[in-house]
Amino acid sequence: MPTTHDWITTLITRDLLRGALDVERTEHGVLPHRLPARARAQNTDGQLAMAESQPSGVRLAVRTRATALELDTLPTKRAYVGAPPRPDGVYDLLVDGRPAGRGSVAGGNTLTIDMTTGTAAVEPGPVGTLRFDALPEGTKDIEIWLPHNETTELVALRTDAPVEPAPDPGRRIWLHHGSSISHGSDAASPATTWPALAAFLGGVELVNLGLGGSALLDAFTARALRDTPADLISLKIGINIVNQDVMRLRAFTPAVHGFLDTIREGHPTTPLLVVSPILCPIHEDTPGPSAPDFSSLAEGRLGFRATGDPAERASGKLTLNVIRDELARIVAQRAADDPNLHHLDGRDLYGEADFAELPLPDDLHPDAATHRRMGERFAKLVFTDRGAFTG
Structure with missing residues (x-):
């Protein structure tokens, strides 16, 4: 198990992401978008702004020999007045294209929506950490699919071996x-x-x-x-x-x-x-x-x-x-x-x-x-x- 001093921190950039049309640099890290900046500038609807910032289909894709990784994120979770609490968003881990794990991140901001009045308010919260251990030895392609229903700012990626962008799989x-x-x-x-x-x-x-x-x-x-x-x-x-x-x-x-x-x-x-x-x-x-x-x-x-x-x-x-x-x-x-x-x-x-x-x-x-x-x-x-x- 790596200690704190064993981690290698990799800057999260657009070339490590698939499925996003734009990446915005934020105070905390990067925020994937599914609509480009020009479209977002022409939008005045809060529902669409929330939906396009939720990274459905967006995944972090790297090639590495790492056997452990940590991903710090700042999620924005939704809550509805009068409704039961929603579960935390889910991250899917794929190794060489096969499901290999699943996790969630606690903390984060909370967007509380009142459907009777159409109003919403955001309460800030802390960054959380997703961790996957015991990854297979050897060089492999790793994908982390981000929560499809939870706006997710990517803050830091740490691994116990260097990473590089996963190669183009050559698929349509x-x-x-x-x-x-x-x-x-x-x-x-x-x-x-x-x-x-x-x-x-x-x-x-x-x-x-x-x-x-x-x-x-x-x-x-x-x-x-x-x-x-x-x-x-x-x-x-x-x-x-x-x-x-x-x-x-x-x-x-x-x-x-x-x-x-x-x-x-x-x-x-x-x-x-x-x-x-x-x-x-x-x-x-x-x-x-x-x-x-x-x-x-x-x-x-x-x-x-x-x-x-x-x-x-x-x-x-x-x-x-x-x-x-x-x-x-x-x-x-x-x-x-x-x-x-x-x-x-x-x-x-x-x-x-x-x-x-x-x-x-x-x-x-x-x-x-x-x-x-x-x-x-x-x-x-x-x-x-x-x-x-x-x-």
Whole structure:
């Protein structure tokens, strides 16, 4: 076991990170971002600012002979007024691509959110330390997947042998954008969100732009996708449009076209897959917005309900079924001139039979078992023979 004097401290720089589009130098260390500075400057929404700073899919990737390491981080943990305490964020350790450990960091800042008033307050807290011992001897590639749901400033990396950036694995880069479901809400850990699992099974490098509550066809997100190197791109569109009730059908259709047009400016022939929403019974035929259902707090959980009126579909309010039909129509129309554009019905990832077996715990987000099922299904449908990402 190394003593304090045996540790080698390595400055954490962008070349040690994968899955981040930007790295910000902070008072404490570095903060990975999943949207570039230009996009962040154009954003005025606190929800998106929080979501993009949560490092879903971001991992520290090094090659080393070290058998022990410590990572100091400053997490920002969320708490909701009236709700049960949330568990600490989880870090996944992979050695040569295989799961080798899991841990959490205590301490950190606390962001307390009051969903009844829409207010939030931050209480500062201390830096914490993640430690992994008894790593295999010899040279190896190590990845530490950062908590997908916890903003994480990286303060210091210590090892008992020198480290260098892990070499480029030579895999295709898969750039994915979606909602909190793609972000990883209620997954067991960062390496077991459905996109991460699908990436492992598909043998690709994931860049996850799943942004909780913020898959809203924002132009700055489209430009970020346009400007990010990628061999494969997928967009999961719909649930946030409905549950935030941000537009009607009249605005939705040209917004989708504009989003796709922008991406195609930077990726004219890249395989591009549009995925419609998975099953969500509260919004299948009932418009948004969604609202917290506080009646479930007594059971130790927070649920959601749809507050729209199904009759409002006639005036253009959106439901998941309306969006699925329109996305299928848009892709079919565009595919006549864009043979690399593809469509997948989200209910092929999670549909009625799945809901009967694995219901959504809060009526909106899948649980850990469902993330695994969705990841396996996406890999089978998209990365295997005749899938959109075959090759």
